[in-house]
Amino acid sequence: MIFIPEKITRTIKLGNLIVGGNFPVLIETMSRVSLLHKKEFLQEYTEIEQAGADILRVAVKSAEEVEAFRLIKNNVSLPVIADIHKDPRLGVLSAQQGFSMVRVNPGNTHINGLKEIASASVDYNVAVRVGLNSGSLALRNRDLVSIIEQELMKTLDIFETAGQKNLMVSAKDSQVENNIIINEKISSLMDYPLHIGLTEAGLGLPGMVKSSMSIGYLLFRGIGNTIRVSLTDGPIKEIEVAKAILNNIRKKVKGINLISCPGCSRMRIDVLKLATLVNELIGDLQENYTLAVMGCEINGPGEAKGADIGLFGSPEGIVVSIKGVFQGIKTQDEALKWLSSLLKEKPQ
Numbered sequence: 001m002i003f004i005p006e007k008i009t010r011t012i013k014l015g016n017l018i019v020g021g022n023f024p025v026l027i028e029t030m031s032r033v034s035l036l037h038k039k040e041f042l043q044e045y046t047e048i049e050q051a052g053a054d055i056l057r058v059a060v061k062s063a064e065e066v067e068a069f070r071l072i073k074n075n076v077s078l079p080v081i082a083d084i085h086k087d088p089r090l091g092v093l094s095a096q097q098g099f100s101m102v103r104v105n106p107g108n109t110h111i112n113g114l115k116e117i118a119s120a121s122v123d124y125n126v127a128v129r130v131g132l133n134s135g136s137l138a139l140r141n142r143d144l145v146s147i148i149e150q151e152l153m154k155t156l157d158i159f160e161t162a163g164q165k166n167l168m169v170s171a172k173d174s175q176v177e178n179n180i181i182i183n184e185k186i187s188s189l190m191d192y193p194l195h196i197g198l199t200e201a202g203l204g205l206p207g208m209v210k211s212s213m214s215i216g217y218l219l220f221r222g223i224g225n226t227i228r229v230s231l232t233d234g235p236i237k238e239i240e241v242a243k244a245i246l247n248n249i250r251k252k253v254k255g256i257n258l259i260s261c262p263g264c265s266r267m268r269i270d271v272l273k274l275a276t277l278v279n280e281l282i283g284d285l286q287e288n289y290t291l292a293v294m295g296c297e298i299n300g301p302g303e304a305k306g307a308d309i310g311l312f313g314s315p316e317g318i319v320v321s322i323k324g325v326f327q328g329i330k331t332q333d334e335a336l337k338w339l340s341s342l343l344k345e346k347p348q
Contacts (some may be wrong), residue, residue: 007222009193012166014127015079015100017054019168020193020225026054027242028195028228029235030083035060035068044235045076051239055226057081057103060090070097081129088113095120101127101168106155114155118162127166130155133199134173134182144178145185152186167192168226172199176214187223196224203232208241215242219249256282259303260293267295268313274332278311281340309342311335 011021019026029048033041035058048056060066060082069080081101082094088109091102095117104117121128132148148171159167169192173179179198187194198214201207211229218224229241247257260275275293282291289308294300297314304310305324312319318335320327322342330338 007187009191009225012127012168012193014055014166014168017079023225025219025224025246026226027052027239027246028055028057028081028226029053029238029242030057030059030228030230032234035065035072038068038072042072042075045078048235048239049078051236052243053078053235053239055079055081057083057228059083060094063090063093066090066093066097069094069099073098084117085109088116091117092120095124095126099126101129101166103129103131104155105131105133106151107132111154111158114158115162118159118164121159122163125166127168128159128164129168129170129195130159131170131195132172134171134178135199144173145182148182149185149189153189156190156192168195169193170195170197172197172230174198174200176210179214180217183218183223184221187221193225194223195226195228197228197230199230201230207231207233211241212245215245216249219245256288257290258282258293259290259307261295261299261303263295266298268297268315269295269318269332271295271313274311274318274335277332277336278339281336281343309339311339 008022009020011023012019017026031041031044033044035041045056056078058080079100081103082099083103084091084094085105086108091104094102102117102121104114106114130152132151134144134148152169152171156167169186169190171182171186173182176198183194183196196215196218198211201211208231215224215227215229227242227245229238231238231241258275258279261271263271271293278291278293291309292303292307292311294303294312297312300312300319304312304321308323310321314329317329317331319329320335320338
């Protein structure tokens with residue numbers, strides 16, 4: 001078993017959640033819909049919540065959007081972070097109107113504006129995330145890690161001086177190696193909870209791979225309390241990839257862990273077809289167990305033995321098992337009906 005070092009941070013409140021310490025790593029995503037479009041925003045919110053996100057971040061670009069959130073905040077249960085850039089007035093308004101957290105970027109917010117947000121966040125008991133992206137910094141050939149460290153420390157001092165205790169930190173880059181180095185450095189300097197991710201990861205498989213490499217490595221190092229997989233593909237795909245990362249890191253299992261073999265000439269069944277149908281049955285179930293779909297009687301019994309539910313091909317048909325205990329041999333249709341019924345019962 002791989003030893004995962006624990007970076008025990010202080011804890012903070014984010015809505016009705018606790019972030020940091022020994023609490024689970026949480027999944028964040030970001031809305032693609034403006035708060036001004038109430039119906040579309042709430043529809044997307046419902047999809048995001050059902051997909052398994054823990055935290056939602058929204059871009060706040062105007063006072064009208066802050067007011068729109070005030071009118072619909074009772075319709076949402078997830079903590080919502082107001083993402084503020086350049087205009088500190090929006091940070092103050094967001095603190096006043098009930099966002100769970102205000103994200104500020106010291107790379108594009110003047111020091112006096114940061115002080116105004118700090119004061120309002122304390123007055124209204126709203127958490128703050130100090131979040132830097134390397135792209136928002138005027139580096140001027142300066143060392144990336146050094147300037148991020150300086151900007152973060154300077155900004156944290158502003159909020160600490162104002163009496164803000166519910167603070168989070170994030171610093172992201174679009175390059176895997178830079179991102180890892182930056183976050184390792186930040187983690188070594190402070191005990192605030194860290195939000196991690198690879199910014200502007202891109203589209204599809206390349207974005208998923210880069211994000212998984214960066215986020216996974218940091219989590220294996222014990223670094224990271226909330227994560228976002230920043231994909232162009234949209235929030236639902238972001239959540240799916242984030243859940244897969246956490247399942248494999250074993251920091252938190254959220255949803256059924258489906259394992260299936262790649263297939264070879266020993267296959268007794270069409271593994272791709274069966275695994276696809278099983279995955280459709282699983283849907284967005286949040287139960288925490290492992291389900292194995294294997295192609296033959298060589299690897300099948302061993303993998304199914306270690307899984308909560310197992311299905312594997314044999315000369316006689318599909319063998320089904322629960323925690324390695326034989327339950328019968330079935331046709332594909334019978335096996336899927338058996339599995340569907342079992343999933344409804346939430347096997348122990």
